[in-house]
Amino acid sequence: MSVLNHVQTARLKVWRRVTALIFCTIALWMPFTAQSQESKPKFRVIAIAEAGGIHKPFVDAAKIWLAKEAAADNFAIDYIQNTDKINDEFLSHYQLFIQLNYPPYAWKPAAVEAFKRYIEEGRGGWIGFHHATLLGEFDGYPMWQWFSDFMGGIRYTQYIATFATATVHVEATDHPVMKGVPKSFVVKDEEWYTYNKSPRPNVHVLATVDENSYTPNTNIKMGGDHPVIWSNEHMKARNVYIFMGHHPDLFENAAYTTIFHNAILWASQK
Template sequence: MFKARLCRSYAFLLAAILLISTVGLGQSASAKFHVVAIAEAGGIHKPFVDAAKIWLAQESKIDGFTVDYIENTDLIDDAFLSRYQLFIQLNYPPYAWKPAAVEAFRRYIELGRGGWIGFHHATLLGEFDGYSMWPWFSSFMGGIRFTNYIPGFASATVKVEEPTHPVMKGVPTQFLVNDEEWYTWDKSPRPNVRVLASVDEHTYSPDSATRMGDHPVIWSNEHMKARNVYIFMGHHAELFQNPSFTTIFHNAILWAAHR
């Protein structure tokens, strides 16, 4: 009798541990797919990240996926990434990653083990905070290096270049983005990526001399097996009040996760 009760106790404890572990990882059995988002823990982009979490919570209920959040790369390895069909880089920069995370993420993208969506700070490519540039990530983003930005912000019109791409489904051919930083890079990534949208620098308000000429802001690197899309916009929380932005984000999630 005692052994039977002990076995039942161990079985109950094991079941409880498994349940807690599953909930903690967001791996609901009923979910259609699983997403991990690496997000900046604080700083000037925190309001955007916080708004993204609220929006993703609503979106996940509609489209049947789970989202787990991490704030550094400590956990990232092949086994960790194997749990997820989509990796979202919510303004987390491409430097200061742990060596194991660098290699696991590279394999995840090159081998198509999952999809990727990156926002804004993900193209902060160069020497920052004592870290050298990540050459592979620069290549992934079209071979670019960060050069400048508009610190006082400017509103501008974004023009859709690939209206038939799934990420652009239902998006107007032109839409306004208010008060964005509009990064510039040392060159346009266009020769190495598929540009989905670009900003019309002539519509900057207020005007700015910080220009590129050809200035893509949404693109996908089709040389990689993973479905991927970079979306430059991502500084202000108010973007989640912009239906064009949220439509692009929604479409990108489903497309990158093969849904």
């Protein structure tokens, strides 16, 4: 074999080794890149919930459920226990605000203004639960009028302290939050708030509770029209209020968790 052929053969061997090394490197790098891309959350959620109180069991159950949801739907969630940190800069890091049984009073002034901008300007979405409509004068604080208007112009009046099981009827079957939810479902042992009036004229009602289905029966009723899930479409932010939220057993109710799941995915998108 000539010297030229030896050189060509050696070069070919080197080229094959280099090519093999390149392909191995790409093969090793691609899964890592894909994994890195998948690990980056699609959106970030901030949830505000009191550290203790009568709703702590519900909040604790919600946190366990939300951890599973975050892993399945690839979002990140943080928690705060008061409004001290809330301002424009803080909220700019989150695409969704969950008011997890936190009341609409005793908010710091900076938090009030930042939250209003967040909702009115559509800087992020909002899901509120249960205690979020405790609107009135409580613990020495005046009613937050803006939040009352946000919730349809209502004021809290009373609740069923002994609890009642009832049937909830879905009205807006075509709304994304109600996708996959049966037209009617039962909620056990809820304390069903009443308000001074129905929010219906000012909001889009998604579901109502059938007051005739209360078990045991009670005279604490709104007189027929009793919305329990609604959205204020006058605001730029996607928003939904879900009244039910007292007992941790709600996270064993498939209709309830479907609504919560749908609300997260819908409200987090602009």
